[in-house]
Amino acid sequence: MVEYLQGDLYEQFQAEVEKRGLFGARLWYWKQVLNMIRPFALKGNMISNFISFYGLHTRFAFRQMKKHPLDALMNIGSLTLGIACFVFISLYVMEEFKWDKFHPNHERIKRVVIDFVFQEGERIPDATTPPALAPALIDQLPEVEAVTRIFPSWGSRYLVELPSGKRFYEDKLIRVDSGFFDVFQFPIARSSGTNRITQPDQAMLSESMAKKYFGDEEPLGQIIQVHIGNDTLPYKVIAILEDVPRYSHFDFDIVLPLRISHMMDSWGWYNFYTYVSLYPNSSDQVFEEKLQPLFDSAQTVGSNVNHIMYSQALTDIHLRSHLKWELGTNSDLRTVLMFGSLGIFILLISLANYMNLALSNGYKRHREIGIKKILGVGRGDLFGQFMVETLTLVLLSFFLALLLSEFFATRFRDVLGWKIGILDPGVFPVLALLLILVVMVCLLGSTFPSVQLSRLRVLNILSGDLGKGKQNIKAIRGGLVVLQFTLSIFMIISALVVKDQLDLFRNAELGFNTRQTLVIPNAGSIANQQNFIQEIRKIPGVEDVSRSNGEIGKLNWTTNIGIEDKVLINYLVIDPEFFSTLEIDLVHGEYFSREQVTQSSGWTLVLNEEAFKSLNLRVEDIGERIPITTNADTLVHGRIIGVVRDFQFTDFRNGIKPFAFFWREGDMNHVNIKVSSGDISATLEAIEKAWKDATAGVALESYFLDQTFAQLHSTEQKLSKVLDGLTLMALFIAFSGMFAMAHLWLKARLKEVAVRKVMGARVVALVMLLSKPFIILFMLANTIAFLGAYYALNGWLDSFVIRVELGWIYFAMAALISLLVGLFTVGVQSLRLATQNPTRFLGQE
Amino acid sequence: MKGTQLGEFEELILLLTGVLYPDAYGVSIARELENQTGRKAAIGAIHSALVRLEEKGFLKSELQSGSGKRGGRPKKIFSITAAGKTAIAKSKELRNSLWDQIPELALKGLNYSYVIR
Numbered sequence: 014m015v016e017y018l019q020g021d022l023y024e025q026f027q028a029e030v031e032k033r034g035l036f037g038a039r040l041w042y043w044k045q046v047l048n049m050i051r052p053f054a055l056k057g058n059m060i061s062n063f064i065s066f067y068g069l070h071t072r073f074a075f076r077q078m079k080k081h082p083l084d085a086l087m088n089i090g091s092l093t094l095g096i097a098c099f100v101f102i103s104l105y106v107m108e109e110f111k112w113d114k115f116h117p118n119h120e121r122i123k124r125v126v127i128d129f130v131f132q133e134g135e136r137i138p139d140a141t142t143p144p145a146l147a148p149a150l151i152d153q154l155p156e157v158e159a160v161t162r163i164f165p166s167w168g169s170r171y172l173v174e175l176p177s178g179k180r181f182y183e184d185k186l187i188r189v190d191s192g193f194f195d196v197f198q199f200p201i202a203r204s205s206g207t208n209r210i211t212q213p214d215q216a217m218l219s220e221s222m223a224k225k226y227f228g229d230e231e232p233l234g235q236i237i238q239v240h241i242g243n244d245t246l247p248y249k250v251i252a253i254l255e256d257v258p259r260y261s262h263f264d265f266d267i268v269l270p271l272r273i274s275h276m277m278d279s280w281g282w283y284n285f286y287t288y289v290s291l292y293p294n295s296s297d298q299v300f301e302e303k304l305q306p307l308f309d310s311a312q313t314v315g316s317n318v319n320h321i322m323y324s325q326a327l328t329d330i331h332l333r334s335h336l337k338w339e340l341g342t343n344s345d346l347r348t349v350l351m352f353g354s355l356g357i358f359i360l361l362i363s364l365a366n367y368m369n370l371a372l373s374n375g376y377k378r379h380r381e382i383g384i385k386k387i388l389g390v391g392r393g394d395l396f397g398q399f400m401v402e403t404l405t406l407v408l409l410s411f412f413l414a415l416l417l418s419e420f421f422a423t424r425f426r427d428v429l430g431w432k433i434g435i436l437d438p439g440v441f442p443v444l445a446l447l448l449i450l451v452v453m454v455c456l457l458g459s460t461f462p463s464v465q466l467s468r469l470r471v472l473n474i475l476s477g478d479l480g481k482g483k484q485n486i487k488a489i490r491g492g493l494v495v496l497q498f499t500l501s502i503f504m505i506i507s508a509l510v511v512k513d514q515l516d517l518f519r520n521a522e523l524g525f526n527t528r529q530t531l532v533i534p535n536a537g538s539i540a541n542q543q544n545f546i547q548e549i550r551k552i553p554g555v556e557d558v559s560r561s562n563g564e565i566g567k568l569n570w571t572t573n574i575g576i577e578d579k580v581l582i583n584y585l586v587i588d589p590e591f592f593s594t595l596e597i598d599l600v601h602g603e604y605f606s607r608e609q610v611t612q613s614s615g616w617t618l619v620l621n622e623e624a625f626k627s628l629n630l631r632v633e634d635i636g637e638r639i640p641i642t643t644n645a646d647t648l649v650h651g652r653i654i655g656v657v658r659d660f661q662f663t664d665f666r667n668g669i670k671p672f673a674f675f676w677r678e679g680d681m682n683h684v685n686i687k688v689s690s691g692d693i694s695a696t697l698e699a700i701e702k703a704w705k706d707a708t709a710g711v712a713l714e715s716y717f718l719d720q721t722f723a724q725l726h727s728t729e730q731k732l733s734k735v736l737d738g739l740t741l742m743a744l745f746i747a748f749s750g751m752f753a754m755a756h757l758w759l760k761a762r763l764k765e766v767a768v769r770k771v772m773g774a775r776v777v778a779l780v781m782l783l784s785k786p787f788i789i790l791f792m793l794a795n796t797i798a799f800l801g802a803y804y805a806l807n808g809w810l811d812s813f814v815i816r817v818e819l820g821w822i823y824f825a826m827a828a829l830i831s832l833l834v835g836l837f838t839v840g841v842q843s844l845r846l847a848t849q850n851p852t853r854f855l856g857q858e
Numbered sequence: 859m860k861g862t863q864l865g866e867f868e869e870l871i872l873l874l875t876g877v878l879y880p881d882a883y884g885v886s887i888a889r890e891l892e893n894q895t896g897r898k899a900a901i902g903a904i905h906s907a908l909v910r911l912e913e914k915g916f917l918k919s920e921l922q923s924g925s926g927k928r929g930g931r932p933k934k935i936f937s938i939t940a941a942g943k944t945a946i947a948k949s950k951e952l953r954n955s956l957w958d959q960i961p962e963l964a965l966k967g968l969n970y971s972y973v974i975r
Contacts, residue, residue, distance in 0.1 A: 017921065020931030021884035021901050027927065048902035 018049065070401035077402060081374075087753050088370055089410045091746045095363020096414035096451060098742055100435065101421045102356030103443055109349045111439075112260045112331035116198045118290055121158070122327035123297075125150065125287045125304065126336060129581065130319040137581060140336040141283040142322075144276065147190065149311060150287070154303050156295035159195035163286040164188040164271055165263070165340060169682060170535040173267070174238040174245070175226055180711065182535045183222075185266040186239075193268070196290045199261075204252035205233045210270045216248035219256045222266040239269065240538070262330045263340035280311050286340060288327070300324070347809070352735070358500045359743050364451070365493040366750035368458030372486050373757040375399070375462025382466050383474035395463045403459040407452055415444070462486070491790055494754060498794035498831060499801070501740075501747040505827040506802040508740040511733050513817045514810065524660025525565065526596040527719035529556075529688050531697075532564055533704070535714060537682030545707040549686060552703070554696030557687040559590035564683055564721065565662045574641055574651075574673065580627045583662070584618075584673040586681065591674070592619075592657065594687045595718075601625075602635040602655030605676040616641060616651035616675055622659045624671030661815075669814075685718075744834065751787075752838045759783060759846050767851035776847045783843035784836065791835055795828050802827075864916075864949055870895070871907045872916055872946055875936050882936045884908070908936060916942030 022045055029038035078085035113119055125146065129137040144162060151160045170182040194209045201208050202220050210217065216237060223232040235250045248269060257264050276282060291300055301324060308322040325334055332346040382395060419435045435444065465486075466474055539545050542560070549558045563585050574582050589605040591597075600622060620628070630639075634653060641651035659669045688696050697715075704713040723730075759766075766779060774782075803819065810816040864872065874890050875882040888904050891897055911917040922933045938946075 017932050017934040018884070018901070018905060020928040020933055021905075023929045023931060024885045024927055025888065025901060045901050048900040049905075 022046070070398050071405055073398060074402035074405040078406070084370065084374060084753065085406070087749050088367060088406060089413070091363045091366045091749050092407065092410040092451075092455075093413040093417060094742055094746055095360050095366070096411060096447070097417035097421065098739060099356045099360040099447065100414060100418035100444070102352050102359075102739075103447075104418070104422055104435065104440065106349055106353045106356070107437075107439060107443070109332060109344055112344075113262055113327050115200075115258050115260055116327070118198065119327050121291045121293065122196060123289050123291065123300070123324040124327065124330060125289065125322065125324045127283070127308075128321040128323075130321060136321075138336045139283065140286060140334070140338045140340070142285055142287045143280045143282050144285050145278050145280045145311065146308075147192075147285070147287050147289075149307060150289055151192075153307055154300060156291050156300040156303075157289050158292045159192045160287065160289045161190045161192040161196045162271060163193070163263075163288065163340070164284065165265075165286070167284075169537070172240040172538055173226075174240075176236060179226075181226075182538075182711075182714070183267060185264060186269065187263075187265040187267070188269045188271045190271055196288050199257060200255040202253045202255045203233065207251060210251070210268065213270050213272065214246070214248055215251045215270060217252045217254050217268040218250055219254050219266045221256050223250070223253050239267075241272075262327075262343060289324075297326075347812070351809070355504070355736070355739050358504065359739060359746070362497045362500050362743050362750075363746050364454050365497045366746055367455055369490050369493045369497075369750055370753050371403070371455065371458035372462060372490055373754065375459060375466070376486065377757070378462075379466055379474050382463065383471050386471045386474065392464070392468075395466075396460055399460045399463040400456060403455050404452065407455045411448055411451065490754065491786075494751065494787075494790050495794045495797070497747040497750055498791065498835075499798045501743050502795055502798035502827050502831050503802045503805075504736075504740040504743050505830055506798065506823050507806060508733075508736050509823045509826055510806050510810070510817065510819065511736055513823075514813065515730060515733050517815060517817055523662075524597065524658055526687070527721075528717065529690060530595055530718040531686040531688050531700070531715055532718055532721075533684040533686070533700075533713070533715045534564070535682065536560070536684040537680065539680075539707050541707070542680045542684075545703065546684070548703040548707070549684070549700060552696060552699040554689050554691055554693065554699070555686055556689050557590055557594040559594040559685050560588045560681040561591055561683045561685060562586040562681045564685070564718065565595070565660070574624075574628065580624065580671055582624055582627075582671045582673045584675060586675045586677050588678075588681070589676060591685065594685050596687075597660060598658040600656045600658055601632055602653070604655055605674075616649070618651055618653055619655040619657060619674040620653060621657055621669075621672040623669050624673055625653075625656045627671045744830075748834050748838065751835060752842075755787065755839045755842050758786075759842055763846070763854040766846055767854040770847070770851040771855075776844070779847035780840060780843045783846065784839045787835055787839045791832060795824075795831065798827070799824050864945055865907075867899075867903075868907050868911055869946065869949055871904065872911055872938065872942055875908075875911075875917060875942075876938050876946070879937055880935070883933045887936075908934075911942070912936070914941075915939060916945050 022042060025045075026038055026042055029041045032038075033041060113122075116122060124140070125142055126138065126140050127142055129139055147160045147162045151157050164187065166184045166186050170184045171186050173181045173183050175181075189210070191209055191211050201217075216239075218226070218232060226232065226237070227235060232250050232253055236247050237250065238245050238247055254268070257266075271277075291297065304322045304324060308320070312318045330339075331343050332349060334343055335345070385395060415435055422434055434440075536542065536545070546558050546560070549555055565585065574580055585591075587605075589607055592599070592604050602619075605617070605619065620630075630653065635656065636652070636654060638650045638652050640648050657674075660672075661669055662672065686700065700715070701713045705711070762783070766783070769779060769782075802824070806819055810819065870891065871887060874887050874894070878886050878890055884901055884904055887908075888899055888901060891899055891904070908917065908919075912919060916939060917936045918939050919934050919936045922935050
């Protein structure tokens with residue numbers, strides 16, 4: 014039938030080519046072919062056979078499952094879990110690669126950044142650039158289409174006042190050049206004509222900010238007052254942006270124009286982020302090569318600046334950029350890859366599991382196959398039967414796995430902050446590929462025995478003499494078990510090490526008290542700060558109060574200190590009570606005190622030990638005026654009055670860095686309160702009341718300092734949680750595979766055991782004998798896993814300064830856990846077998 | 859008698875098969891259908907009807923070896939069976955008889971201008 018239909022189509026096709034041209038005719042052809050899908054085309058003999066044949070096979074498949082419910086459950090269960098874990102992790106990996114791609118021109122956007130290079134060869138990669146860079150880029154480099162500078166809030170909170178009189182503190186506020194919307198294409202929800210900020214008094218708000226400020230009122234055209242520095246300036250809302258997509262490496266709610274001042278020509282003020290978009294046909298390479306010369310030519314003659322300027326692709330920032338002063342928290346490619354490989358591990362374990370079970374099941378059914386062959390079922394049909402059985406099972410588990418992974422994804426969406434689900438369009442090809450892979454592997458496993466068996470003579474099959482094939486299979490199955498357990502043991506070791514490393518972080522001595530320190534971050538706007546401090550001090554639960562212009566653990570300002578060898582030092586401006594509030598210990602010299610006069614020229618400072626060391630100072634220098642830095646060719650002296658113990662103020666990937674404290678009299682934007690551990694809620698209430706009194710009713714925002722430090726290693730915290738879950742999952746799958754295999758393995762040795770028992774073997778000896786092959790496999794798996802884990806984990810731990818040692822205890826623990834699990838599965842079953850009455854098995858046949 | 863009713867499209871195809879005798883096959887029928895009635899039908903639709911008609915016993919078919927024009931593929935040539943002939947004859951008779959029964963007035967009534975005057 015197909016033949017003459019093709020003939021008809023072919024003939025008509027020639028006519029259509031003349032009428033519609035080749036392309037049109039091809040389209041027509043496709044339409045006609047699809048049109049053939051009608052009942053008459055399916056009525057042919059071959060096809061109806063096909064349908065009934067496969068219909069029968071599916072029935073066989075379900076019968077098989079019913080007959081061996083435990084096997085079926087294990088098969089479907091482990092395959093479902095494996096696929097679900099893999100899909101879940103794939104979702105996460107895909108999510109991580111989605112960042113910043115919503116800008117249509119994302120491939121052409123670059124960020125220009127600088128590595129600070131100091132005389133001693135130290136190199137500090139930094140994301141910030143001076144304000145004069147952007148105009149120079151667009152003037153001098155023909156590749157640059159648009160450029161913008163971004164000035165973020167730098168941790169401060171701006172007071173925003175609405176026409177209604179309501180006031181808010183906002184920190185997600187950025188100030189940008191008019192080129193911002195030429196470089197980036199953040200989606201705009203509504204605007205009053207223009208989509209760019211061109212005037213110095215224009216502002217844009219995000220949709221949720223507009224909602225928060227104006228509710229159902231029309232936000233466009235409203236005037237908001239923003240306190241910047243010492244000024245209060247009016248801004249007119251000209252457009253409403255859609256909320257910044259989650260997949261953006263920086264986030265903001267309010268956009269204001271930059272104020273242009275003489276400072277904007279500075280090449281030494283590293284406070285801006287510079288982004289460019291290149292012309293579509295320009296070469297990245299050429300652009301890159303021109304950056305360094307441009308930077309060098311801008312430096313004043315004779316200045317000794319060796320900084321290195323280069324650019325990053327926008328889409329690389331989220332995963333690959335770990336500079337100082339990133340605009341937001343970036344992910345780490347290593348973490349993503351680590352999870353990706355875990356997903357692949359689990360998929361492998363479950364596939365190995367499936368293959369293992371399928372191989373042994375196939376041989377178990379040798380009688381069925383023998384009978385079928387006698388009845389005249391051909392090899393192709395046998396093959397087909399196994400194929401349909403597998404497909405039924407695999408498709409069922411795949412479907413269940415999709416449901417399960419979507420369930421995981423929605424369950425953990427909030428915890429992990431993901432947005433992706435299995436219905437995302439980008440996910441589909443991955444799922445399709447996965448389905449093909451899984452089906453292929455499973456088919457391989459389940460059809461292999463049928464092919465092997467159907468090659469043998471019927472008599473042999475029936476009598477259970479399965480020839481060499483079975484020996485080969487044993488080796489393959491052994492290999493699969495080793496693979497499963499290697500991967501599981503590897504995961505156990507990783508989970509243990511990651512957990513210990515995290516505990517180390519949690520309990521690490523930071524060098525100051527985080528648990529009792531309450532921080533009020535936006536105290537800068539209180540009218541009478543001195544009064545407020547006095548009020549707080551009177552509260553009974555408050556042990557100490559101090560002020561600072563920032564907080565340890567968040568972004569701090571940096572400056573260069575040192576004559577000849579400059580050292581980049583993080584610093585805070587504080588008042589004398591700061592040290593006692595945070596319990597920072599003194600090593601040499603003395604703390605600041607109220608009696609000291611703060612010099613207006615020259616500095617008085619307290620260093621940490623690391624800074625003291627980096628500056629090559631001696632204990633005798635303490636208290637002396639020493640040259641610190643040059644300012645317009647005059648030497649600036651500073652007096653170092655004390656050295657405090659080192660403390661950890663960055664995440665644990667970095668070590669302890671130099672730090673300096675200055676004291677200036679005056680208001681500061683952070684108030685730090687040491688709260689006694691007694692009745693904390695009463696103390697907090699009292700503090701809130703004092704705050705409300707001082708600010709005329711503004712809501713209090715405050716947090717304990719340990720929250721800041723919890724955020725510093727939140728990535729690792731999440732990683733550990735997910736890793737624990739995945740390890741359990743892997744262990745469970747491997748365990749179930751082991752269980753099923755031991756079951757089959759022992760069944761094959763029923764008679765042997767019975768004979769041995771009759772001959773007088775003891776139960777203990779029998780259990781040993783039966784468990785021996787497994788123990789050998791275990792040893793092999795452990796050895797391989799140890800090597801792999803040692804290299805992989807050492808690499809991961811090397812990225813931390815404070816790290817656990819990779820001791821033998823982890824390996825021993827993992828080996829013990831896996832051995833216990835294995836012995837339990839094999840031991841229990843062999844014990845049962847060994848204690849049975851031997852006549853039961855000998856009587857068979 | 860169930861299964862021997864002729865659908866409108868089936869009847870057309872049956873008639874065209876007769877018209878084209880002895881060279882009635884998928885493509886020629888499709889072409890003639892378009893020429894005579896202006897209707898376009900997919901090859902699949904034509905074959906669907908042909909197979910149905912063959913099952914009802916109104917058509918018989920034979921495979922003829924193909925020409926180069928068809929890429930060497932065979933042709934399925936259809937011709938009307940005795941039962942097919944009876945079926946179209948019956949259908950024609952039925953229509954004629956129904957036609958004759960329409961009262962003169964009903965037809966006249968269709969003439970718009972006549973009524974107005």
